[in-house]
Amino acid sequence: MAILKTDKITMKFGGLTAVSEFDMKIEKNEIIGLIGPNGAGKTTCFNMITGVYTPTEGKIYFEDKDITGEKTHEITKLGIARTFQNIRLFKELSVLDNVLIANHMRLGSNLFSSIIKTPDYRKKEKKIREKSLSLLRDVGLEDLKDEKSSSLPYGKQRRLEIARALATDPKLLILDEPAAGMNPQESNELMDFIRDIRDRFDLTIFLIEHHMQVVMGVCERIYVLDHGVKIADGTPNEIQNNEKVIEAYLGVD
Amino acid sequence: MSKKTKLTLISIIACIGILFILNSTLGSYQLRILNLCGIYVILALSLNLINGFVGLFSLGHAGFMAIGAYTSALLTMPPEAKEMNFFLKPIVPWLANVQLSFPIALFMAGVLAAGAGVLIGAPVLRLKDDYLAIATLGFSEIIRVIFTNTQSITNGALGIKGLPYIGIFNKASEAIWWTWGVAIITIIFMALLINGSYGRAFKAIREDEIAAEAMGINLFKHKLMAFVIGSFFAGIGGALLGHLMGTIDPLMFRFLLTFNIVLIVVLGGIGSITGSVISAVIVTIAMEALRVLDGDMQIGSYIIKGIPGTRMVVFSALLMIVIIFYQRGIMGTNEFTWDWILKRQKKISEPLNKEKVS
Ligand SMILES: Nc1ncnc2c1ncn2[C@@H]1O[C@H](COP(=O)(O)OP(=O)(O)OP(=O)(O)O)[C@@H](O)[C@H]1O
């Protein structure tokens, strides 16, 4: 069973076709890349998968369930979490709060018990605090837990976004340019980190990335988009030697 | 019991003590202002929940207050008093003879306002935020029009006079315990709400809706929750205000009333509970203090004729100055918390020679 499958998804914005009949399939525990030149439609694909946009045509299946057009928060609940290309942290809130918020959906307490702080609620709150701190430890941000999230340097903000996404207990994690703004050393660490969380949290990972070193280093298979159309898919090796891909990247018409 | 709970209890007891002293020493005019302060604390906090913590821009507070004020007035007034008020057109029979005790009527005022919150919030909160300001503003004006025209229920433009005193013993001296009692309960309620998981979800929506939704937060459900809770407390605040004034009419619930509360919230810091409390007290007192500006003024042998409304002009000017220099209000989104106070205290009492060690 494929964990994620898209069936000819198309996204049109007025006259512009951002993504056209895109087909893909990801198996459980794979690490898959999505690459392509600027404006190729990569982020738009992510937005369709996470319910930010409803595809103009086509269907999306998550664990064989049709999720086309579902609301974003429902999709998160089913087990797809994401990060954003233009980091979207809760800026004014602390690092720890950012992660705690991601636990709200699965907390299972009602408004009333959160106000009167029932013993059950207190227990759950304690548990999500421990879980969030442990996630922060995993991404090396535990010491900064009380800092305002917008005060972190760029690379750390990216890591916080991943910790926050992990806190929703996803099955599929999708990362939009996780290495953007990272230095080579940080990108290397990121690659290890991605493999590590895949194993530890039993995840499937789908990522967009421009740093070829990262994509080729960590992904098992890669899809290539150009002008909204899939021009290739295959192993890093196959992609590196694919004529169409080279053309697209070199800008040869 | 944790240290913080203890501190909270101690300060509540201290508040009660202070209120007791004030209640027995202040004159009736000052007491009225003190009551008004308590009511504005409730109103500011309820608006701050919606506008400050969830980041919605609602302008409907006067409407919810009107619903609360009329509900509580009609439910507490004795039948004879109602008959005297409704001399143009008699009151509908199902309202003529109801007379409930004050606490129940006050609660009903909140419930009906909250009900209106559901009715207006459910369709509008699904839309983009810009629509909310317009829709809520429209709602509060519509409430006024309705109340002006449903003569057999609200007595129309004539309004209702002779509302009973706040409280159950029909004594003026009881009011303070209700206004500030409810205010303290509201403060505690909001603090508990905001510091829980739902409060964090509210703040997440304010910070970034797209990210909040991607974290699995149902935007509509949470916005509606906050909106309805805010409406509930607005209804309670409106009811207390009505009873304090003793007279209510539709004109009292104009947009200006909402505007005042928005100002208090902005001034105190959008998204700060302590800010709203401090600001509500300061603004209420300042509004009264500036009242002298509306009257005649004597400088030497000169008498400057007072122009009514001067105090609003001066007040708005003061406000602009504050907003220009403290853009985020008195408190920003910060709070006076026990943690914060304890930390400060520790810093002050720590021996200074500590620095030399390292
Ligand atoms: N909401 C929208 N409305 C209109 N056009 C859009 C919208 N979102 C994306 N587009 C357009 O769709 C195309 C694909 O954009 P997308 O963001 O998916 O590209 P991308 O592959 O992620 O590029 P980059 O590498 O620069 O992030 C672009 O031409 C973009 O301008």
Ligand SMILES: [Mg+2]
């Ligand atoms: Mg993109």
